[in-house]
Amino acid sequence: MVTANDLATVPAEIWGGSVEAWDGSVEAANDEAFRRLNDADPWVVDVRPAREVLPGYRDNLVLTSGAPMPWEAYVGGQREALIGGALFEGLAADRDEAIARFADGSIEIGACHDYNAVGSLAGIYTASMPVFVVENRTHGNVGFCNFYEGKEPRRLNYGCYDEGVHERLEHVNTVLAPVVGEAIRRRGGIALKPMIARALRMGDEVHSRNAAASILFNREILPSVLDMIEDSVPGVRETMLHLAENDYFFLRLSMAAAKASADAMVVPGSTLVSAMAFSCRGFAIKLAGLGNTWFEGPPPIHQGKLFAGHSEDEITWMGGESPITETVGLGGFAQACALSLQDYQGGSPEVMIERNREMYEITHGENSSYRIPLFGFRGTPTGVDARKVLDTAVLPVMDVGLAGRDGGQIGAGVIRAPRECFAAALDEHAKRYGQS
Amino acid sequence: MVTANDLATVPAEIWGGSVEAWDGSVEAANDEAFRRLNDADPWVVDVRPAREVLPGYRDNLVLTSGAPMPWEAYVGGQREALIGGALFEGLAADRDEAIARFADGSIEIGACHDYNAVGSLAGIYTASMPVFVVENRTHGNVGFCNFYEGKEPRRLNYGCYDEGVHERLEHVNTVLAPVVGEAIRRRGGIALKPMIARALRMGDEVHSRNAAASILFNREILPSVLDMIEDSVPGVRETMLHLAENDYFFLRLSMAAAKASADAMVVPGSTLVSAMAFSCRGFAIKLAGLGNTWFEGPPPIHQGKLFAGHSEDEITWMGGESPITETVGLGGFAQACALSLQDYQGGSPEVMIERNREMYEITHGENSSYRIPLFGFRGTPTGVDARKVLDTAVLPVMDVGLAGRDGGQIGAGVIRAPRECFAAALDEHAKRYGQS
The missing domain is CATH 3.90.1710.10 (Enterococcus faecalis V583 domain)
Structure with a gap:
């Protein structure tokens, strides 16, 4: 069972009631977590x-x-x-x-x-x-x-x-x-x-x-x-x-808008991702049903385009929490809106569109405010479900700037969150809730 | 042969030399007309x-x-x-x-x-x-x-x-x-x-x-x-x-930018369209090789979306020269850039994209400045060739506002230029230049 301690930084009113209120359905918890994310203002x-x-x-x-x-x-x-x-x-x-x-x-x-x-x-x-x-x-x-x-x-x-x-x-x-x-x-x-x-x-x-x-x-x-x-x-x-x-x-x-939206997702039992971030050590995620605990994995997998004069071996990881935007259905989850990024971060429109579509396989719902003209105004894929990530082996995609080992930005590209974070999170979810 | 009279409003220096300088190649004339359009600044x-x-x-x-x-x-x-x-x-x-x-x-x-x-x-x-x-x-x-x-x-x-x-x-x-x-x-x-x-x-x-x-x-x-x-x-x-x-x-x-660009297209022998416009009577075009002469046809064919409270039978034609934007490779010729227009003028992304692609069949070249992210930054289809319009039966497409018979805007949509204008223009071209 989740303890209040895990949720130290989450205001009590966000819980929407006591932890014990969980009715045993992950699906219902995910519906609620999605709804909270989607309703954030x-x-x-x-x-x-x-x-x-x-x-x-x-x-x-x-x-x-x-x-x-x-x-x-x-x-x-x-x-x-x-x-x-x-x-x-x-x-x-x-x-x-x-x-x-x-x-x-x-x-x-x-x-x-x-x-x-x-x-x-x-x-x-x-x-x-x-x-x-x-x-x-x-x-x-x-x-x-x-x-x-x-x-x-x-x-x-x-x-x-x-x-x-x-x-x-x-x-x-x-x-x-x-x-x-x-x-x-x-x-x-x-x-x-x-x-x-x-x-x-x-x-x-x-x-x-x-x-x-x-x-x-x-x-x-x-x-x-x-x-x-x-x-x-x-x-x-x-x-x-x-x-x-x-x-x-x-x-x-x-x-900041994404953080304020994702923080409202704290819902006991939910397997939806409420934060994604990385440090120089590796990538990590939080789940809506597991409060403030991070589940860590190795650094992300990347594919990028470097500014002139830089090479692949210079790429280094020095942290990044902008994937909070992907957490709420933006960034890589809306890249079919921003095809001119092909110039900045590499890739082709076809690849970007396909990558964006793929995110529907691992998300709980479609955003009712954030919509993609190219998909006939279909809502962006929103609310990554850790279970779907493991089931489909489709990893969440993020659009990021790439840093060089001597400091400074040396390019841009897309990264994928590593599978290990999701596996670790679901292990803990199973321990706490008895299922996942 | 084109006379100076036909070109009354075109400054002499735009001609780039005497009318007699035409070397008998429509293709070369179209290359030049396209180049002039594409180079306009x-x-x-x-x-x-x-x-x-x-x-x-x-x-x-x-x-x-x-x-x-x-x-x-x-x-x-x-x-x-x-x-x-x-x-x-x-x-x-x-x-x-x-x-x-x-x-x-x-x-x-x-x-x-x-x-x-x-x-x-x-x-x-x-x-x-x-x-x-x-x-x-x-x-x-x-x-x-x-x-x-x-x-x-x-x-x-x-x-x-x-x-x-x-x-x-x-x-x-x-x-x-x-x-x-x-x-x-x-x-x-x-x-x-x-x-x-x-x-x-x-x-x-x-x-x-x-x-x-x-x-x-x-x-x-x-x-x-x-x-x-x-x-x-x-x-x-x-x-x-x-x-x-x-x-x-x-x-x-x-x-105004399109007009200043298209007016530079006047090139003897060219079959490229240098203006498209309509009045309450009908649609009309000019050719780069036929100076200031309009070639008229019936009103355009339309497909639109009306504002609430209006009906198809209210649609009326009261003129329009904004198709100068399509003349230079914008508007309907770049609608794959502006898929959110589906909301305003109707249609689906698929239809808009296909319609935009179709315009490559009737244009002389691809714009080197105006580019379409969705097509991998391919230049917009630019410089409608009247010959290709007749050969392919693909009619130029334009994004327009729709007027109501009692005045005011009642919707928006796409129109197609009527075939007759292109046939009339090429008849005249054949008469003047002996081929088309």
Whole structure:
């Protein structure tokens, strides 16, 4: 039986009643988990520093992607990113001090998901970093994601930290985020689901392609922005010009929206996947019926397209929680909406379409808001059922950016979640619920 | 042999040499016409009242869609639209006076194409109406199109004229157009081809769907707009909010861009179509090798989806020159980019895709800028060859709005150009060039 402990970070009201209420039907639990996911109504309502809004945040805490691990387990780019985060936040004067303080625990490491947040790639959060606050108005829970750093391939979330990275992060903290936050507040919050649904008709899948969603968001804040210019709010002009040039801006909103939606899926007995993420060590999933427990496997299987001048052997894993978008039926599960990704991440339209169709074999239902024009507006395949993954041997597909071992983005592609996570999750499900 | 007279409105330099230079090969002429179309580089550089920029415009002139006809031949909605135009411009005090003055010729009627312009639906231009000035920077010619009236189904271009129509047109003249014009001038002109190419990746075909292109245009003028707000230019705020709500805004820019591109196609001996348009009487085309002569046929064949509360027998033809977009390889020739049109104009993705593929059978080449993600970025079928239309019996397809007999838009759909136009054009081609 699931204990309340497993669900520490899930607000009690999300359970929709006591754990003992499970009636023994996995199918009914999955129906309910799907319904909760499908009914979620994410609104971005604010932008605030992590320390002010992430539950239980401490000033010496640095968050990163994937199932939580001890400091020693973080290697390569993800380790570099943690060190960079500590330096950016001023938690250590230099690299050596940062390493020593991570080792002695005076700088703490946390897993983003434990704070209702999701991280892109290495997924570093520090106390001062602004985050989008996304409320699920159907179920009352909140999800968070911090800001896109910009187009430069060298970014903290890709394991890089230098003067340029520092400046761009500082610019987010002091200029972009305050302006975007005020624009959002002046709108009284912005519903993200209709915007995402619309972007799917405009060539996005809101994971690796956000070109339409980003300008739709800009359009949505335009009335606030015009008022703010009249009110002489500083930084508005440069923020708007920055947003206009950053087609990836919306990803962090789609991630926060997905997190706020997926967190509502906690339903005893359900075998539906409620989170997918990876770290430098490997891939991991959560099930809607098993609360906050991660089930780990090896790193994902990938197939990608590298930027000029890079080679396959440079590809490295340094974390990633953007697969929360696939968890809710977007990204790879909507890639037939975004066929121009063939340019960016490789593949052909035929392969992308087939891959998207295949996801219907492993999902519980079809999204009633997110729809695919190419499939006659059929809803996106939504709610991965771990049982179907094992039965069909079809692995969930995700559209991701690829990181290089020396840091920075070196390409993009698709990954598949490893089978082992699903097997481990169903083993535990069988232990707890006596069937699966 | 083509005479200079046939080409009265085509600048001499567009001919690329003397008419006698034709070497007797239709294929070579078509290669050249296609090359000219494909190489065109349309930039919007200004917004000006028609009287200031349309060549030879007179204050008592009202333009309308289709091959030119005498006043008596205009019936139904197109006649109503002409009368509305005269009233809007103050050329007559009331309806009866307008009719009398059209009849005695003291208000003149012209065909949009003869003034390097294209009209949407009834396509009414009057002297004070602002037009987009689009320069083809490769070939030096200019194309024009006036402004979208807004979402309201009752519009002058759909044969309606009343207080509301008048107010919206006046608002375009006095607020929207001056602001948009200044924003364009401050940018030093805006290249439309890359914007259209981008919109094709974002679910538009820039005829019946312009949702992406419209916001891309808004984004492009943003730097000007921010400056204009600082400079306290009046009307900026309301213009930007208006643009943000009007997904059809860009159509007039895509039409003007298409006109400026197609007009560069004039090449002796060519059998490629350089214009397609219709009036209340019927459909008509021009050939690149036959200058300014229209070849007429019956009204188009249609298949559409009507707004709630309307029926098939209400559909009426009151003109339309937006098929200039299909002439250059957009609209119906790119509808596999815009599958969400199935909602608006009916049909299924399969039918739309098949229809788009079919257009390759009747076109000379594939556009090197306008590409279709679903077809692996194959260029759109471009440059309809009248010979292929007759040989294959495949008729060019166009995405259009449908007008009702009582005025206003009552739906949307696809139309096919009638075979007769192509037969008539090739007869004339045979007479002039001795083969076809």
